[in-house]
Amino acid sequence: MKTLTKIALITVAALSSALTQAATTSASIPVSLTITKKCTISDVVTNIVIPNDTTSGTGSFKVTCNTPYSISTSTSNTTNATTFVKSTTNASHTLNTNITVDLNGAAVPVNVGTPLAKPGLVVDTYNVNAALVAAVVATTPAGTYNDTLNISVDY
């Protein structure tokens, strides 16, 4: 009988202990943000006036990307390496040009060549130089000659 009483007491003690023991329940929720890839071209010079001699007219533009990108340019008058400006009144009148685009000396292709790869994550300011290959002479037909430089950023 004494033995039974002891067992009963031990059982009660064990139950009591179980009921007072601290417990923890946990949960979790994943948190995420997805920033989409984005590139902008800004502060694009409105016009580059090319001097009549062989000095350069200059301009610039900025590329801002939050991801690596590659950049290339093309001209409207041709897809070849030899670029030119064209008379607005007579398309047969052309003047060859030398156009360069660079970022701190790293060349961006114009019409031909491998696009320049950049890591992005900064604001990159590109310089544009455009010059006539040969200076205008006294017999060069008067008029306005133009071309357009197109900028393409892939990301």
Place this chain on the structure above:
Amino acid sequence: MKKLFLALTTLMLAAPVFAATATSSIPMSVEIAKQCTFSNVGSEIILKEDGSDTTAGYTVTCNTPYSIFTDNAKWYQGWYSYISNAQNEWLKTGVGTRAVRDNALVTLHTGTPLARPGYSVDDYEVRIHVSTPITATTRAGVYTDTYLVSVYY
């Protein structure tokens, strides 16, 4: 015949004299174990680039008093945590949790867990926003963290 009759009479008379009641008792009890459960837990908190709040929620149901405590896997300091990308670049986030019933704030990472009376179904709301400005040069990609909540009872 006479003897048998007498014997039966004696037995019948004797029976009421020796009547007794045997009693016993069986204790009965129910032990209801302490229990707390989470339900309606938001599956994901997707933050916004513009820094506005994203809300999520969950429900705690307890049959006993409890205390509740929150944390983030990438706790920063105070009410701030952070999310980070594969390059280990990080953006600070503001994290707040309140009990919907009385707007009591639940501590984040440090401090005393918020004590609640229990015996109730309590809804909680989590608000998280990106507090580091996201600029045009903030790297594109996925930034993550994990919101954690524990109930002690």
